[in-house]
Amino acid sequence: MTRWTQRTHKLMWYFLYNVLLLLAAPFILLVLLAKKRCRRGLPERLGLFGLFGLAGLFRRFGQNESDRPNGLNRQDRPDEPVIWVHAVSLGEVVAAVPLVRALHVRYPTYRLVVSTVTETGREAVERQLAGVAEHCYAPLDFPWVVTRVVQRLSPTLFLFVETELWPNLLRALSRHRVPSILVNGRLSSSSFRGYRLVKPFFRQVLETVALCLMQSDRDAQRIIALGADSARVLRTGNVKFDQPLPDKTSGATTLSRRTIAVDEQEELIVAGSTHPGEEEQLLDSYQRLQREIPSLVLLLAPRHIERAAEVESVVKARGLLAVRRSALGQSEGASFQPGLPRVVILDTRGELAGAYRHAVLSFVGGTLIPVGGHNLLEPARWGKPVFFGPHTDHCAEVAELLVRAGGGVQVRDGQELTAEMARWLRDRSGLRRKGEAARQVVLDNQGALERSLQLINTLLARKDERSMTDSTSRPRSVGGRSFHSSFRIHHSSFLRWPLLVLAFPYGLVMRARAALYERGWLPKRSLPCRVVSVGNLTVGGTGKTPIVILIVEWLLARGLRVGVLSRGYRRQTRTPFMLISDGRAILAGPAEAGDEPYLIARRCPGAVVAVGADRFKLGQWVLERFPIDCFLLDDGFQHLALYRDVNLLLVDASDPASLQALLPAGRLREPLSTAARATAILVTRADTAAGSNPVLEPIRKATGLDSRPILIRFKAEGFVDVLTGGIEENERVSGRTAFAFSGIGNPNSFQTLLADQGIKVLDELVFPDHHVYTSADLRQVRQRAEACRAELVVTTEKDAGKIVSLLNQKDRFLALRLGTEILEGRERLERLVLGVTDRNDVGVCA
Structure with a gap:
């Protein structure tokens, strides 16, 4: 085959892949929007930096006069080269933690960025790698998105964990001469079968990977069979063997027996990473074992903690006492009658690895049903015998090592699991030997991390001098850049049409949602007091917080009791509701509250300020504790589930470009036509030279209403x-x-x-x-x-x-x-806020 023919075939495969990806884009976007756990990172995954707070990664995403990236690296650290590590979710992050920590020690002048896809992965990065690496969400594999991310981040090296093959991302890195290394690579049987269906394409994809460092001989053989160059494939082993035991300095949470209400006379069976269909079998085993040994307590850790309520129902249906770890908190005062059959449900993140420490028996889930298994090494590191089912495709080599060494027990089903656990509980000396054998398997197979680091170092040394030279030539970013300019629709940009394609289904979803609420098909609930909402149509700063502060000050000055309900965006707490101020004292800092609610609480000391995602339930929660005359709904224009008496909509006169297109092509959260919901439109920064007309005119055209705005500077x-x-x-x-x-x-x-x-x-x-x-x-x-x-x-x-x-x-x-x-309309705004209206104050019409 000639070189020209090879190139044509390569282009054909990528063209076909991207056509199919573009056709599937609306459905991908709808699926991700439908999944609550995927919404938070979606804007960043579409390449929209800055507006959604990329956790310290990118600064401003704007165009500069020389078309150079404004947020290429952090502006306060422009000379630092970047190593980008991708770990899709929690399991991959666990594998990557020792690698990233070792890279931090070896390359202190490098900046480490870890990308994930899931929320659990993000939380693990922020918890276990705080001060070591920064987190970002991995880009969706659209060519315009990955190209933008690679250009902005400009990494020196890209490491991806456990075989996440994204064709466009790897191709974009290759085109920018960024070497990619697959670390701790593995190929499950299902993945291998899927990739083989399009083997000619993945042969092209694997050409962009500099090194494939695989866990086992089986994995190495499989990736070579897919078309990887055998000279670039090495078996380095599984870096999970090098994972340190959890301690207070590792970033992982360690449990004490008392915090899960298990006393010293009781014995704990820990079943980790369980799935539906396994919990029932484990409960059967536990009830049989507990009749023989009454001191046994079962700890169930579902793989997805959002299933905790479902697992609790299953436990209670058996007549067993179910105790949630989150309900126990950090106190050590809870206790139960010894011998009382009960199940502790671990519904918190980051504590499973430490929980195995207290186990007399351990079981690892995803193995009694055809999932493929999870991390068998977590209990083995503590010297605990590991029980697991027949489905171990994802951890086949580790399972084989444990069984061969006598540290693991593989069973066919739940009945055999019961028999084997009972057998070893009767033989305590044999049980201890099995635990020691499991720990020895971990110790005997360590070294994969060091082998991987040596190969990374060799490759990085070839690129280091050129990369450092490039990075020192990057100019520092200073003021005077246009923050919003890169979110405008540039007719000359090749990104315009792909982003508009993605914006179309997003607009349909938002219109459908608004229509469902308007027609009453989705319920709209009311609080028993006046509610004033302040919000906007766009992402980015329209000046919402100072407007909220102004209105709260007005209401307080008239002797009214005021409550502010805010989502608390970017707050670090996970409680459903949190009180930031009781009207007398501030009860939480900006990290717990979110910076905007905290500022409102500081500036308005007489107001009750609370944060929570569900504003209706949050309002009820506040009313149970305080008498309130009026609630201010902070950033509430899109929160349609709560009825409001006044709906104030803010638009920024200095930024008419923000109204040009929906996300992700522009910055509109909703179509412009939804501005018709507003009781009044507030034009902020109305003292700009162009005045308010450039932002009001498109709203008039979209709504058919001649708005009478309130002008503010x-x-x-x-x-x-x-x-x-x-x-x-x-x-x-x-x-x-x-x-x-x-x-x-x-x-x-x-x-x-x-x-x-x-x-x-x-x-x-x-x-x-x-x-x-x-x-x-x-x-x-x-x-x-x-x-x-x-x-x-x-x-x-x-x-x-x-x-x-x-x-x-x-x-x-x-x-x-x-x-x-307020330049114009102060009296009207005061009447609306206070509820003193006349016929001219209804709607946005003049």
Whole structure:
């Protein structure tokens, strides 16, 4: 076959793959939107950086005059080369943790970024690799998305764990001369059969992979059979053998017996990573074993903790006491009568590996049913005998090693599991020997991590000098960039039509959702007091928080009891409801509350502020504790499940481009026609030169309504000393030089306000909206401020609450306090908020 023919075949396969992918795109998007656990990372997976707070990864996603990336690497660390590690979900993250930690030690000048697909993977990265690596969501394999991500991140090396073969991503990395290494690779029987159906295509895909480091001989043979160059395939072993035992420093949570209400006289059977169809068999085994040994307690850890309620129902149906780990909390006071049959349901993340420590017997799920099995090494590391079923395709080599060494017991079904567990519970000395044999299997097979690191080091050394040269040539990013420009529809951009194709099904879903609520087919619930909603149609900063603060101040000034209900975006707590302020004191910090609710609580000390995803239930929860006259619904325009008396819609006059297209092609959350739901339209930053008409005209065309807007501008009310809380008047900072940094939705507005006060910004750092600051961030702020010899270091009041704990006594940081001025329509807005309306105040029509 000639080279030209080979190239033609390659292009044909990729063309066919991308045509099928594009045809499937609407269905992929609908499926991901339907899955609650997939929604959070979806914008980032579509390549929309910054607006959704990419956890400290990308700064601003804007176009620059030279068309160079504005957020290529973190702007405060522009000279650091990047190693990108992809681990799809929790299991792959567990395998990657020792590798990433070792890379951090060996390459301290490199920045490590770990991408995942699932929420469980994200949580594991943030928990176990805090301070070591940053997290981002892996891009969907659309060519325009992966190209954008590769260009923005500009990695020096790409490592992917356990055979996640994404053709367009690997091709984009290859085209940018970024070597890709498959680490801890494995191919299950089902995956191997699927890939073989399109073997000619995957032969082309595997040509883009520099090294395939496989777990076993079987895995190496399979990937060679798919077309990988045998010279690039090496058997290095399974890095999970090198996983350290959980401890307080590893980032994993370790349980004590008391925290799961198991006393020293009781014995624990731990069944981890279980699936439907297995729990029933395990409960049968437990009930039979418990009749013989009354001191036995069963701990069930479902593979997907969202199934905890289902598992609890199954347990209770057997007449057994079900105790959820989350209900026990961190207290050690709970206790139960010894010998009482009960099942502890582990419905928390990150604790299973530590729970095996307390087991007398351990079982690993996904093996009694044809799933393929999960991590058999977690109990083996603690020296526990490992019981598992016949379906071990995903962990076949480990299962074979454990059985051969006498550290594992493989059974055919639940009945045999009962018999084998009873047998070894009667032979305690034999049981201890089996546990020691299991631990010895782990020790004897360690070394895969070091072998992998040596090969990575060899490949990286070839590229390191050129990569470092390229990275040092990247210019630093400073102020004056257009934050929103890259989200406009550029008619010359090749991204326009693919993104519009994706926007079409998204628009259909949002229109259908609105229609279902409007016709009453989806229920809309009411709270027994007045509700005023403040929201917007777009992602990004329209100035919603200062408007909420203004309205709360109005209501409090009239003696009303006010509650603010917020989602608490990017808060680090997982409780359904959290009280941020009881109207007398602030009860949670910005990390627990979310930065915007925390700022509202600080600025409005008389208001009750609470956060939770379900605003109706949150409102009921607040009303059970406090008398409330009026609720403010923060960012509530799309929260259609809750009835509101007043629906205020914000649009930003400085950013008419935000109204051009729906996500992901633009920044509209909903079609423009849904603006008809608004009681009133508030045009923020209406003091721009173009005025309000550029944003009002498209709304008029979409709704058929001639809106009578309320015009608003923002102004600097002063500067707050972040450490002391003291106020600096605007006049005292005017004419001085400053270093500015912020993590807000519209950083250009912050820069404009500083310029309006006569402050000359010498240098600037722009973080994503809702950024969680670290000590490293603040060190870089100090260094950059000192380097440019700025007289002031200035940030926003929203950011101030998040950095105060990181400052030292020598720091003198100022936060700009934002005020709101209503240019037109103040009386009308007051009447709407207070419920004093006339016929002209109904709807958005004049």
